Every structure is written in structure tokens, then in C-alpha cells.
Amino acid sequence: MTDRPVIAIGLGALVFAALAFVPYMVDGYGMSLAIAIANYTILATAWALFSGPTRYISLATVAFFGVGAYTVAVLGEVLPWPVVMLVAAINGCLLALLVGLSTLRLAGIYFVIFTFGLTELIRQVVTWYEVKVTSTVGRYVFLDIDQQAIYWQLLGVAALLFLSGYLIGRSRLGFALRVIGGDEMVARHVGIDTTRAKLLLFVLSALFMTLTGAIMAPRWTYIDPAIAFNPQVSFQTVIMALLGGVQRLWGPLLGVIPLTLLFDWLNAHFPNHYLLILGIVFMLIVYLLPQGVAGALARLRGLRSRKERASAAMKEARQ
Amino acid sequence: MTALLEVSGLTKRFGGLVAVREAAFSVNEGEVMGLLGPNGSGKTTTMNLISGSLKPDTGSVRLEGRDIAGRRPHAIARGGIARTFQLVRVIDDMSVRENVISGLAFRENPLWGVSANVEAEKLLARVGLGGRGGVFAAELTYVDQKRLELARALALSPRLLLLDEWLAGLNATELDGGIELIRSLANEGVTILMVEHVMSAIRRLCSRCVVMNAGAVIAAGETAAVMAEPAVISAYLGDEDD
Numbered sequence A: 001m002t003d004r005p006v007i008a009i010g011l012g013a014l015v016f017a018a019l020a021f022v023p024y025m026v027d028g029y030g031m032s033l034a035i036a037i038a039n040y041t042i043l044a045t046a047w048a049l050f051s052g053p054t055r056y057i058s059l060a061t062v063a064f065f066g067v068g069a070y071t072v073a074v075l076g077e078v079l080p081w082p083v084v085m086l087v088a089a090i091n092g093c094l095l096a097l098l099v100g101l102s103t104l105r106l107a108g109i110y111f112v113i114f115t116f117g118l119t120e121l122i123r124q125v126v127t128w129y130e131v132k133v134t135s136t137v138g139r140y141v142f143l144d145i146d147q148q149a150i151y152w153q154l155l156g157v158a159a160l161l162f163l164s165g166y167l168i169g170r171s172r173l174g175f176a177l178r179v180i181g182g183d184e185m186v187a188r189h190v191g192i193d194t195t196r197a198k199l200l201l202f203v204l205s206a207l208f209m210t211l212t213g214a215i216m217a218p219r220w221t222y223i224d225p226a227i228a229f230n231p232q233v234s235f236q237t238v239i240m241a242l243l244g245g246v247q248r249l250w251g252p253l254l255g256v257i258p259l260t261l262l263f264d265w266l267n268a269h270f271p272n273h274y275l276l277i278l279g280i281v282f283m284l285i286v287y288l289l290p291q292g293v294a295g296a297l298a299r300l301r302g303l304r305s306r307k308e309r310a311s312a313a314m315k316e317a318r319q
Numbered sequence B: 001m002t003a004l005l006e007v008s009g010l011t012k013r014f015g016g017l018v019a020v021r022e023a024a025f026s027v028n029e030g031e032v033m034g035l036l037g038p039n040g041s042g043k044t045t046t047m048n049l050i051s052g053s054l055k056p057d058t059g060s061v062r063l064e065g066r067d068i069a070g071r072r073p074h075a076i077a078r079g080g081i082a083r084t085f086q087l088v089r090v091i092d093d094m095s096v097r098e099n100v101i102s103g104l105a106f107r108e109n110p111l112w113g114v115s116a117n118v119e120a121e122k123l124l125a126r127v128g129l130g131g132r133g134g135v136f137a138a139e140l141t142y143v144d145q146k147r148l149e150l151a152r153a154l155a156l157s158p159r160l161l162l163l164d165e166w167l168a169g170l171n172a173t174e175l176d177g178g179i180e181l182i183r184s185l186a187n188e189g190v191t192i193l194m195v196e197h198v199m200s201a202i203r204r205l206c207s208r209c210v211v212m213n214a215g216a217v218i219a220a221g222e223t224a225a226v227m228a229e230p231a232v233i234s235a236y237l238g239d240e241d242d
Helices: A005-019 A028-054 A061-075 A081-103 A109-134 A147-170 A172-182 A184-189 A194-220 A231-244 A251-269 A274-288 A292-318 B043-051 B073-078 B096-104 B114-126 B142-155 B172-187 B199-205 B223-228 B230-237
Strands: B003-014 B017-028 B032-036 B058-063 B081-083 B160-164 B191-195 B208-213 B216-222
Touching: A005 A147, A028 A061, A028 A147, A028 A172, A028 A194, A028 A231, A028 A251, A061 A081, A061 A109, A061 A194, A061 A231, A081 A109, A081 A194, A109 A231, A147 A172, A147 A194, A172 A184, A172 A194, A172 B096, A184 A194, A184 B073, A231 A251, A231 A274, A231 A292, A251 A274, A251 A292, B003 B043, B003 B191, B017 B043, B017 B191, B017 B208, B032 B043, B032 B199, B043 B073, B043 B081, B043 B160, B043 B191, B073 B081, B081 B142, B096 B114, B096 B142, B114 B142, B142 B160, B142 B172, B172 B191, B172 B199, B199 B223, B208 B223, B208 B230, B216 B223, B216 B230, B223 B230
Parallel strands: B017 B216, B032 B191, B032 B208, B081 B160, B160 B191
Antiparallel strands: B003 B017, B003 B058, B208 B216
16 A cells, blocks of 8 residues: 555554454454454465466365365374474475466466366365275364464464565566466567466465465364365355455455355354355355455545546636 | 578468468568568468467577577567567556556566666657556557557567557558657667558558568568569459459
8 A cells, every 4th residue: 555665564564463462352252253364364365366466266275275284184293383384385385386387378267167176186186095095084183282373373374475465566576467467468478487477476375375274274173185175165265355356465355354254154044055145145246346345445536536636627627 | 781580481380271381581680671461461470470479380580690489479578579469459457657667577687666667758758658657558549559569569678679560550640650650760770570551651661571472472672672573463453364
């Protein structure tokens, strides 16, 4: 919002520092809501980091999230926590490189379908491996990490994500992504290595999703492929990001907060019709707010300033 | 005169259709050369082969002696060949200034930040869009979008500029302005290869021409002489009935 990096980064740091005190102010239910919001804030913002400027709709969010969770399930009790996180990060990046190299030449609907199919493929492969090789379907995650620790870790990752997003938005890489989203042919002919730029951002975005899955894993105690690779996570991420608006770094946040509260309420009151209502919410958002809340706000502001300009011009003409 | 661009044996097939067949010509340093021919004769394909949008099946494209045929377009753009598009392509939801900066930020000696803004303003002034940097590209008229596209191509500070029907669709006044603009670039020493249908513009701008028909080069040389060749006349107007 402001053009002075020191001020913007300073303000952001203040906000995150204040949010670190949330666990001291809320009860258990409040804490679980805060974790859910932090979780989806990272997923939706990381998703928008890549999909916002390029307009490539990825449904692979939960593939990375699940890989992070499974890394913890397999290695959580064997290795120290920081090492587990590092391994999860490496796994996520390697998977993203593989996916990126094979899909980023696709465009439009083909990319959407491929990322969705890929997530299902990974889930099936993990299920197959667990049944055939380890002879279990589920795993227990017994780690001594409480709610507060999970929240603070998510907050730390979110801070890092917003800082990266802010710096990328001001960099040539961020600009390159916008040019690619605008017209990929033009992007290539002004000297942008489009494959490399897209791959870089895709991997970075996946890294944050993987870390989130790893941090969230201890909350479940029990995970199986259906939980860790639940496609609903990918869909909800897209819905939230689109509702908030993907053209600005803070846009997805405007979708995450109301929708996390709404989904939580729906899940409690209409558990059987949940998916149906989710679908309706999705359609309403796409029809009514194609630019998201952030885009609608900007348009309102633009409308007002245009009116002001018009009335100023009228006054001038009269004089 | 030294050849800046040398094309030889250039061939491109699309399935059974040979769009460009063994094309060969060269563009000299500092000249404005026309690439002519009836619709479907392979002009735009040739442009795409030079700029890297398409990979040739065989043949070579040499820029200052280095073969660049088959390289990826971003590498060719950084290597000194900029282009405009047959159907104007600007990024609608970016400002005019940002559109020009997209040409400055990824070239071999990239500009970014304040220096990019300053240079973008200069380029906009040069194509007649001075002071319009803040508006969205979508708000420009057709001819101004063409000017913007030209500014973006010039931003790459190219050794060779490819103009694909840049003058098409302009009215008489705009056409005169457009011709003057290209002439001023030529006077500054920019080497230009232009695909064009507007004959008056070709006569006024191009010292030499290459004419293509059905994928092959059928004539090349001084513009006036080429225009008078029977093969060129029959390509455009058809053969006389015997």
C-alpha cells in the first residue's frame, strides 16, 4: 500500500508481533480457529503468489501439503524437529520441480486438470505403498507439540511468506510473472525466460504449502492418505484466494477470514450438506466478485476518484 | 555494407504444407528492408522463424555471423532482435509505462527502478506518447497501442527491429505519422525488416525489398527494380491469360 519498503516491512513486523500474543487471549476453541485461519492464510497466499500473476489455476495445493504432513508422519519420531522440517521442505521442492517441469508448458484448463489428477495420483501411490509395503493404511503422529507451538510456527512461516511476497512483488521476477500473466507470447519476446520464472515461483509457493502441511501434521495424531491428500483443501484454498482477490499480496486474507469462520459454522450445523453449500459459495464468488473483495474495493475507490475528478473538471469548466 | 542478418536455406513445414521453402536473403546494417508478398506467402512465418516463435526445420539465421536458428525467443530477444506483432499485443491491465518497462527489464543490460522509469518516458516521447505513461494500455486507441508496441520493441535496444504489418489498419493521417516515425528510427541507425502491404509506405521507406510467394523468395533487390519484375507482378496480379 505504501511505497516505502522500510515502513511497509516495519508495519508488517508490528502486526505479526501483535498476533504472536493471540494464544494468551483466547480459549481452546479460539486457538483452533486461529490455527485454521493461519493455516489457510499461508495456503491461499502461497497459492496466489504463483497463480495470481500467472493466472494458472493450480489444484495441487494439497499434494504439497500432504507431502509435508507425511514427511512428519514418517520421520517425526526419528529425527529432530528442525531436520524433519528441512526434509519436508526438500521433498516439497523436489515434487514441485517435477510437477513444474512437466506441467508448466500446459495452459488453461489442461493445467488445472493435470494438477488435480496429479494430486490424486500421489494419494493413490502413497496408499498403495502403505498397503503393500508397510501393511498399514494410517499412521500415528505422537509428537510433543501443542496448539500454541503449532500456531507460532504457522505465524513464523506466514511472516516469512508475506516478506517474500512483498519483496518479489517489487522485484523483476514479480514483474516478469505479471507480464507472463498478461501475454505469455509478449513475455518471451521481451527476453523473459518464462519457463524458469514460472518454475521458480511455483517451487517457492509449493515450499510454503509443504511447510504448512508439516507443521499441521501433529494436530491430527492419526493420518492416512485420505486425510493428508484431501482434495477439499485444494478447492478451499482456491475459493478463499479468489474471494479475497489474487492481485494483491494481502488479498487472499480477506477471503480466508470470513470463509474459515463460515466453513467452521457450516461444518458444525450442516455436516451432511457441507460440500453442496461449498459448491454454491464457490459459484457465487466467481459470479459476483470476479476480482475478489480486494478488486471490488479498488474499483469502488477508482469510481469515487473518477467522480471527484469529473466534478473538479466541471468546476474548472464553469470558471 | 555488411550484412547484419543473413537467412539461408530456411524451411518450415506444417504437416504437408511447406510454409517457407529454402528462403535466403540478407539485411544490411542500418537499412530498412521490406518483406512483401501476397497473403499466405510465408512472410509472417519467416518473421516468426527469425524471432524464435517457431523453430525452422532446416536452414540458418545468422545475426552478426552467429547462428540463432532454433533458439528460444527470449534468448533471441536478449541477443538483439525485437519485434512487433501482426495483431497488436499490449498488456491491457498494465500501465503504458509498465508495458515499456517490460521491454527494458529483461534485456541484456536490464534497467529497473528509477532508471527504467526515466528511460520509459524517453521512449514514450520518441514514439509520440509522451506524458501518457500513467494510463492503462487498454485505454489507448488502436494507433497509440501500435506506438506503444513499437516503444516496447525499441526498449530492448535491438540490433534488428522486425515490424509485422505495423502500418496496417491506420487511416491516411495516422499512416503519414507512422511512416515519419519509422523514417526517424531509420535515420537514427536502427536496422529494420518490415512486412508490409501498404505499397506507398514501402516505396517511401525501403531501399531494398524481398518478395515471397508460396513460401519461396521470388525476387530481391532495389525496391523500384523489384516492383517492376514480371514474377512479382504476376504473384500479385496473376498471370495474363494466353
